[in-house]
Amino acid sequence: MLGNILKFELRYHTKQVTAIVSALLFFLLGMVIVQGSFGGSEVHKNAPYVINVAVCFLSLFSIFVCTLLCGNVVLRDITYKTDELLFTTSIQRVTYFVSRFTGLFATVFAILCLAVLGTSTGAMFASADRLGAFDPMHFLWPVLVFGLPNVLFCTSVLFSIALLSGSLRAVYVVGVALFILYFVASILGDSPMMASSVMDPDGPDLLSLLLDPFGMTSFFWETRSWSVLQRNHQLFQPGAVFLANRGVWVAVSVALLVLSYMFFPFHPVLPKPVKSKSKAPDHVVVLPYQTFPVLPKGFLYYKNVFLSQLRLDMSGVFQHILFLLVLGLWVFLFGVELKENIFYGPYGVRFYALTGIIVEELVSIKPALLLLIFYASELIYREKAANMQMLVYSTPVPDAVLWSAKYTTLAALIGILITVNISIGLALQLVSNQPVVDWIAYISLYYYSGLPLLLFAVLIVFIQTVTPNKYLGILLSLVAIGITIFGRKLGISHYLLRYATVPNLEYSDMNGFGHYAKAFNWYMLYWSLLAVLLGFLSAGIWKNIGYDAWWKRVRAMGENWNVTAKLVLITSTLLWAGTGIYIWQNTNNVSVMRDRKDLGLQAEYERKYQRHAHLPQPIITAVKTTVDLYPDEAKYIVKGSYRLQNKSNVPIDKFWIGADPEVNTLKISINDAQQQSVDEEFKQYWYQLKKPMLPGAEMTLDFSMEVVRSGFVPFNSENSVVSNGTYIELEKYVPYFGYRAGYEISDPVLRKEKGLKTSVESAIPDPDCHLIDFETIISTEADQHVVTVGALQKEWITGDRKYFSYKSEQPIHFMFALSSARYAVKNEAHNGTKFRIYYQPGHASNVPAMMLAMQDAIDYGKAQFSDYQFRHIALAEIPQYPGSATAYPGVIFSKERFNFATDFRDATKFDFTYATTAHEVAHQWWANQLSPLDTGGSLFLESLAKYTEAMVAEKRFGKMNLKSYLEADNALYFNIRSAVGEKELPLNRGSEQTFVYYQKGGLVLYAIQEALGEKHVSEALQRLLQKHGYPNKKAAPDDLMAELKRSTTSAQARLIDDYLKKVITYDNKVKLVKSQTSSNGNLRLTLKIDVKKTDETDALPKHLKPDDDIAVAVFDQSEAQWNRATKPVHFQKHHFTKNETILTIEVNKNAKMIILDPFVNQLDEERSDNVVQLQ
Structure with missing residues (x-):
C-alpha cells in the first residue's frame, strides 16, 4: 500500500x-x-x-x-x-x-x-x-x-x-x-x-x-x-x-x-462544543412583525459595509497568535541587524545611536514584501476558505468597497511594521543614552518606506486576483517582486520599468534624504497612477474571484464600470503616461556616456580615441574660476580660465579638449583657434590653432559650463549638489586635455568580451610634476559657508547670495574640491599654523579628537619629513555617503558617519576618528609634496599615509593601544583579499588592490620601521622628498626602496624586498612546552615556535625556509586588563631559521600571556595560535 x-x-x-x-x-x-x-x-x-x-x-x-x-x-x-x-x-x-x-x-x-x-x-x-x-x-x-x-x-x-x-x-x-x-x-x-x-x-x-x-x-x-x-x-x-x-x-x-x-492528530479535528451559560428566560416577549427599509447604496451604506468588512479582515489578521509571533520575529530581526550595524563596525568602530543613522538603516524593509504576499493571499481567499464566497459576493456591495477593505488591512499591516521599526530605533536610542530624537526623520519613514510598500500591495492583490489559484498567485508575486528588486542584474536598469522601485535612499543629518528626495516624489507619483489602474482592474473582477475561471474574470473586467470610473481610468492613464515622459526626459537629458560603468561606451571610447593618447597637448599652469552654487535647484555654473603652456619639445597645432559626461553644457573660447570637430556622444572637442603653439609658449583658454545634479540622474558622491552639504571635486568636471585613461576597462576578461586587447597599452608616463596657481570666487546661499583649497581672502553678502574668495598661497596640484553647508566652526592656532574644523551643529563630539589629530600629524610631519607648506589647514564635514575622508591641499573633507558620528568615549578602544584624520593630514606630504608616477603610486599616496597614521597614533596613545589597530588591519587584509578573489600583486608593481596598498602597505612599512628604526625610515623619506618633491622628477617605487636600503645590512635589504617586491605570508604558532621556576626565582618558560613562510608572488605558492627576526613578548596581565600604560615584562626578537624551534626564556614576574609577533610584523592570517594563555 x-x-x-x-x-x-x-x-x-x-x-x-x-x-x-x-x-x-x-x-x-x-x-x-x-x-x-x-x-x-x-x-x-x-x-x-x-x-x-x-x-x-x-x-x-x-x-x-x-x-x-x-x-x-x-x-x-x-x-x-x-x-x-x-x-x-x-x-x-x-x-x-x-x-x-x-x-x-x-x-x-x-x-x-x-x-x-x-x-x-x-x-x-x-x-x-x-x-x-x-x-x-x-x-x-x-x-x-x-x-x-x-x-x-x-x-x-x-x-x-x-x-x-x-x-x-x-x-x-x-x-x-x-x-x-x-x-x-x-x-x-x-x-x-x-x-x-x-x-x-x-x-x-x-x-x-x-x-x-x-x-x-x-x-x-x-x-x-x-x-x-x-x-x-x-x-x-x-x-x-x-x-x-x-x-x-x-x-x-x-x-x-x-x-x-x-x-500529530491522525483523526479529524472537531470543533470543541461551546457550553452555554445562559438560562432559559422565564417569560418570552413576543415582538410584533414589522418591515425595515433597506437601501443598499449611498455613502452611509457603503461606509458601514466597508467598516464591517474591515473589522472582519483586521481581526482575522491581527487578532491571531501567529501575528504576534510574526511581530516578535520582526523585532528580533531588525533589532539584531540595527544593533550589529551601529555597535559593531570595522576597527571596532561603534556609532552614536543618532536618529539619522537609525533611519538610514530602517528605510529599506524589503522583508515586509514576504509578509504582504502571504497575508494578501490569506485575505483575498478568506471568504473562499470559509465557503462564504457565494454569500458574500451575491450581496449588492460594490466591488471597490470589498477591495478597499482588503487593501486597507494590508496598509494597516505596513503601518504596524513601520511603527515597530520606529519603536526599535527609539528603544536603541534609549538604552544608548542618546537624548536627541529627530521625530520628523522617524515620521518620514511612513512616507519613504511605507509608500513603496503600499504600491507593492496593490500589485500583489492584482496578481492574486487574476491568477487561477492562491498558490500560483503567491509564486507569481514572488517572481514579480524578485524581477523588480533584482532588475538591474537582469538588465532592467531604468526605474521606469521596475515597479515601485527607486534609487537607494541615503539619509544624512545634514540634508535628510538629499539627492533623490525630489525624484522619489515623481517616481512615486508615476507608480501610484499605475497602481490606480491596477486597483480598478482588480476591483472590476473582484466578485468573480471566488468561483469563476481566471480567464472569465479577466474577460469580465470592466463590465460594471460607470462613466465616473471610466473617466478616472482615462485620466489616470494620461497622467501616468505624462509623468513617465517627464521622468524619461529628466533621466536621459544628459550625455550618452553618463554612466561611467557602461562597458560598451567605455570600450567604444577606447577604440575611438586611444590611438591619439600620445598627441602632445598643453599643460595647465593656472586656474581661475567663478562658481555659482544653487543647492535648491541642484545645479552649479562655472566660469573659468586656464593659463596654458607648451612644455613639450614640439609645436602644438591642435587642442584636444574633453568634458566629463556629467557636464550638461560647455562653452569654450580660445583666441586664434577655430573649432574643428565635436563629438557630442563622448563630449570631445577639437580646435585647430591658427598659429602653432611653440615650445614654452603660453595661451589662455576661457570656458563656461553648467552641471545639473537633480535626483533623476545617478547619484555621484563626488559631484553632489544638495540643500545642505554640497560636495564637488571640481577638478574632475572642468575641461581636460587629451586622452582619459581612466575611462578604459581594466579587467582583462571584460576587455576580451568587448573585443579589446587583453592588456591596456600603457601610455608613456609623464615624469614631471605639474602644479598650478589657483584662484576662485564661489557663491552660495546666504546662510551657508564654502570651504575649498587655498587661503580665504574675503567673504561678503550680496542680496541673498554669499561670496567667498580663495587663493592658493603657493602652487598646488590640479585639485580643488569644495563644500557648502550650514556649518559651525572650531578655530585653534598651534605652532604657527591655523587649524579650523567646519562641522554640522550637533556633531561636535569628535571635534576635539580630530583637532588633536590634525595638530599631532602636522607636528610629526614637520619633525620627521619636511616643513608643512601652508600656514593653515581646514577640515570640513560632508554627508555620510560611502567612504571616510578625502585630502586636498590644505583642506580635508571628512564624511559624517565614520568620523563625526563614531563613539569613542571608551578610552581603551583605538580611536579610528583620530587615526583617519591623521591619515588625511599625512596626505599633505604623501600626495601634495611628493607626486609619484602612476605605476606604483598607491605605495606613496596611501601606504606612506597609513604608516604616518600609525606612527602619529603610537606617539599619542602608545604602542599597546596601536596593537588592536594593527591586528585589525592584518585581519582585514586577509578577509578582503579572500573576498576579492584576485591574484595579489606586490606593492612595487602598481597594484590597485585596496587591501594591498591600504592594509598591507601600512603594516609592512610599520614593520620595516620596527626593523630599521624610526630614525632610519624618517631620514629615507626626507631624502625622498628632497629628490622627488616639486619641481623634481616624480618618484617610483624603486626610489623609495633605494632610500630605505641605504646603509642597511643584507638581511635588512632582503626584508625590504620581501615586503615590497614579493607577496609573503606566514603561519606562525607558539606552544608552551614547559613552565618551571628556576633556582634564582625566575619563571623559566620553554616554548615551541613554528614558523611557516610562503611566497605567493608567482602563480603557484612555494614554501620558503624562514630567515626572520620575530619578537616574543610576555605580559603579566590578561588582555582584558591592558591599558595604554601596559608594557610587556619580557620583549625580545629572536632569529628563526627552522620551521620548528624550541626556545627557552626567563621572566622575573608572574606571566599571564605569551604572544609571538605582538605588533604584527608578519602577515599571518590565523593569529589566534600566536597567543598562549597561562594559568
Missing part, C-alpha cells in the same frame, strides 16, 4: 501548476545565478566554489517552494474538507506520514536538482576563458553537502508545522521565519553576502556558525583564505565546524519529524 500511495503523492505533486511553474523558474534561476561574480573575476563560472555558492542560495530559495507545496498539498485534506473521509479508510498512520513527507521532500529536492542543472546549462553561455574543465562532482558534491541537508531541514520544519497545526497560516509564518532565521544567522556570522558585513577581524564565534541552518556562514568562514587556484579546482572539504553545523541541523530535522509523527 505504501508504494501505491507514494506513487500517487508524487503524481499529485508533479501535476500541480505550482510545482510545474516552480520547476521552470528554478531552472531559469539556476542559469541566471551562475552568472554572478562569486569568488572574484578570475574564478571560473563553473568552478566548484561558484557552484557551492549557487547551490547554497538555491537551497535557501527552496523555502518558498516548500512553503507553497506544503500548504497546497500536505494540507489538502483540511483545505477541501476531506479529512473526515480520509481517516475512515484503512491507511495506517506510518503510511500516511511517510508518503506525505516523502512526496514533499522528493518534489522540492527534484526542483533543486533541476536548478543545479540550470547552473551547468547557464555556465555554457560564458566565454571559453571563463570556464574550467567540466567535472560532474563539482555539481554533485554541493548538492549532497548543502542541497540535501538544507531541503531536509526546510521540509521537515514546514511539514511538522503543517501536521501539528493543520493551519495554512502557520505554515506561511514559519516559512517567513526560516528566511528571517537565515538573515539573523548571516548578520551574526558576518556573512560576506550581507551588504552590511564589516568582516570582523576576530571572525564569528562558534555559536554564530552553528546557528546558520543552511551552513553558508561556516562555508564562507572555512573558505575565506582560498586562493583563486583553490576556488577554481578544489572541492569543499568540510571542516570540524561545518560538520558540526550539518550534524546539528540534520539532528534537528530528524527530531522534528519524530516528534511530529508521535503527536
Whole structure:
C-alpha cells in the first residue's frame, strides 16, 4: 500500500501548476545565478566554489517552494474538507506520514536538482576563458553537502508545522521565519553576502556558525583564505565546524519529524462544543412583525459595509497568535541587524545611536514584501476558505468597497511594521543614552518606506486576483517582486520599468534624504497612477474571484464600470503616461556616456580615441574660476580660465579638449583657434590653432559650463549638489586635455568580451610634476559657508547670495574640491599654523579628537619629513555617503558617519576618528609634496599615509593601544583579499588592490620601521622628498626602496624586498612546552615556535625556509586588563631559521600571556595560535 500511495503523492505533486511553474523558474534561476561574480573575476563560472555558492542560495530559495507545496498539498485534506473521509479508510498512520513527507521532500529536492542543472546549462553561455574543465562532482558534491541537508531541514520544519497545526497560516509564518532565521544567522556570522558585513577581524564565534541552518556562514568562514587556484579546482572539504553545523541541523530535522509523527492528530479535528451559560428566560416577549427599509447604496451604506468588512479582515489578521509571533520575529530581526550595524563596525568602530543613522538603516524593509504576499493571499481567499464566497459576493456591495477593505488591512499591516521599526530605533536610542530624537526623520519613514510598500500591495492583490489559484498567485508575486528588486542584474536598469522601485535612499543629518528626495516624489507619483489602474482592474473582477475561471474574470473586467470610473481610468492613464515622459526626459537629458560603468561606451571610447593618447597637448599652469552654487535647484555654473603652456619639445597645432559626461553644457573660447570637430556622444572637442603653439609658449583658454545634479540622474558622491552639504571635486568636471585613461576597462576578461586587447597599452608616463596657481570666487546661499583649497581672502553678502574668495598661497596640484553647508566652526592656532574644523551643529563630539589629530600629524610631519607648506589647514564635514575622508591641499573633507558620528568615549578602544584624520593630514606630504608616477603610486599616496597614521597614533596613545589597530588591519587584509578573489600583486608593481596598498602597505612599512628604526625610515623619506618633491622628477617605487636600503645590512635589504617586491605570508604558532621556576626565582618558560613562510608572488605558492627576526613578548596581565600604560615584562626578537624551534626564556614576574609577533610584523592570517594563555 505504501508504494501505491507514494506513487500517487508524487503524481499529485508533479501535476500541480505550482510545482510545474516552480520547476521552470528554478531552472531559469539556476542559469541566471551562475552568472554572478562569486569568488572574484578570475574564478571560473563553473568552478566548484561558484557552484557551492549557487547551490547554497538555491537551497535557501527552496523555502518558498516548500512553503507553497506544503500548504497546497500536505494540507489538502483540511483545505477541501476531506479529512473526515480520509481517516475512515484503512491507511495506517506510518503510511500516511511517510508518503506525505516523502512526496514533499522528493518534489522540492527534484526542483533543486533541476536548478543545479540550470547552473551547468547557464555556465555554457560564458566565454571559453571563463570556464574550467567540466567535472560532474563539482555539481554533485554541493548538492549532497548543502542541497540535501538544507531541503531536509526546510521540509521537515514546514511539514511538522503543517501536521501539528493543520493551519495554512502557520505554515506561511514559519516559512517567513526560516528566511528571517537565515538573515539573523548571516548578520551574526558576518556573512560576506550581507551588504552590511564589516568582516570582523576576530571572525564569528562558534555559536554564530552553528546557528546558520543552511551552513553558508561556516562555508564562507572555512573558505575565506582560498586562493583563486583553490576556488577554481578544489572541492569543499568540510571542516570540524561545518560538520558540526550539518550534524546539528540534520539532528534537528530528524527530531522534528519524530516528534511530529508521535503527536500529530491522525483523526479529524472537531470543533470543541461551546457550553452555554445562559438560562432559559422565564417569560418570552413576543415582538410584533414589522418591515425595515433597506437601501443598499449611498455613502452611509457603503461606509458601514466597508467598516464591517474591515473589522472582519483586521481581526482575522491581527487578532491571531501567529501575528504576534510574526511581530516578535520582526523585532528580533531588525533589532539584531540595527544593533550589529551601529555597535559593531570595522576597527571596532561603534556609532552614536543618532536618529539619522537609525533611519538610514530602517528605510529599506524589503522583508515586509514576504509578509504582504502571504497575508494578501490569506485575505483575498478568506471568504473562499470559509465557503462564504457565494454569500458574500451575491450581496449588492460594490466591488471597490470589498477591495478597499482588503487593501486597507494590508496598509494597516505596513503601518504596524513601520511603527515597530520606529519603536526599535527609539528603544536603541534609549538604552544608548542618546537624548536627541529627530521625530520628523522617524515620521518620514511612513512616507519613504511605507509608500513603496503600499504600491507593492496593490500589485500583489492584482496578481492574486487574476491568477487561477492562491498558490500560483503567491509564486507569481514572488517572481514579480524578485524581477523588480533584482532588475538591474537582469538588465532592467531604468526605474521606469521596475515597479515601485527607486534609487537607494541615503539619509544624512545634514540634508535628510538629499539627492533623490525630489525624484522619489515623481517616481512615486508615476507608480501610484499605475497602481490606480491596477486597483480598478482588480476591483472590476473582484466578485468573480471566488468561483469563476481566471480567464472569465479577466474577460469580465470592466463590465460594471460607470462613466465616473471610466473617466478616472482615462485620466489616470494620461497622467501616468505624462509623468513617465517627464521622468524619461529628466533621466536621459544628459550625455550618452553618463554612466561611467557602461562597458560598451567605455570600450567604444577606447577604440575611438586611444590611438591619439600620445598627441602632445598643453599643460595647465593656472586656474581661475567663478562658481555659482544653487543647492535648491541642484545645479552649479562655472566660469573659468586656464593659463596654458607648451612644455613639450614640439609645436602644438591642435587642442584636444574633453568634458566629463556629467557636464550638461560647455562653452569654450580660445583666441586664434577655430573649432574643428565635436563629438557630442563622448563630449570631445577639437580646435585647430591658427598659429602653432611653440615650445614654452603660453595661451589662455576661457570656458563656461553648467552641471545639473537633480535626483533623476545617478547619484555621484563626488559631484553632489544638495540643500545642505554640497560636495564637488571640481577638478574632475572642468575641461581636460587629451586622452582619459581612466575611462578604459581594466579587467582583462571584460576587455576580451568587448573585443579589446587583453592588456591596456600603457601610455608613456609623464615624469614631471605639474602644479598650478589657483584662484576662485564661489557663491552660495546666504546662510551657508564654502570651504575649498587655498587661503580665504574675503567673504561678503550680496542680496541673498554669499561670496567667498580663495587663493592658493603657493602652487598646488590640479585639485580643488569644495563644500557648502550650514556649518559651525572650531578655530585653534598651534605652532604657527591655523587649524579650523567646519562641522554640522550637533556633531561636535569628535571635534576635539580630530583637532588633536590634525595638530599631532602636522607636528610629526614637520619633525620627521619636511616643513608643512601652508600656514593653515581646514577640515570640513560632508554627508555620510560611502567612504571616510578625502585630502586636498590644505583642506580635508571628512564624511559624517565614520568620523563625526563614531563613539569613542571608551578610552581603551583605538580611536579610528583620530587615526583617519591623521591619515588625511599625512596626505599633505604623501600626495601634495611628493607626486609619484602612476605605476606604483598607491605605495606613496596611501601606504606612506597609513604608516604616518600609525606612527602619529603610537606617539599619542602608545604602542599597546596601536596593537588592536594593527591586528585589525592584518585581519582585514586577509578577509578582503579572500573576498576579492584576485591574484595579489606586490606593492612595487602598481597594484590597485585596496587591501594591498591600504592594509598591507601600512603594516609592512610599520614593520620595516620596527626593523630599521624610526630614525632610519624618517631620514629615507626626507631624502625622498628632497629628490622627488616639486619641481623634481616624480618618484617610483624603486626610489623609495633605494632610500630605505641605504646603509642597511643584507638581511635588512632582503626584508625590504620581501615586503615590497614579493607577496609573503606566514603561519606562525607558539606552544608552551614547559613552565618551571628556576633556582634564582625566575619563571623559566620553554616554548615551541613554528614558523611557516610562503611566497605567493608567482602563480603557484612555494614554501620558503624562514630567515626572520620575530619578537616574543610576555605580559603579566590578561588582555582584558591592558591599558595604554601596559608594557610587556619580557620583549625580545629572536632569529628563526627552522620551521620548528624550541626556545627557552626567563621572566622575573608572574606571566599571564605569551604572544609571538605582538605588533604584527608578519602577515599571518590565523593569529589566534600566536597567543598562549597561562594559568
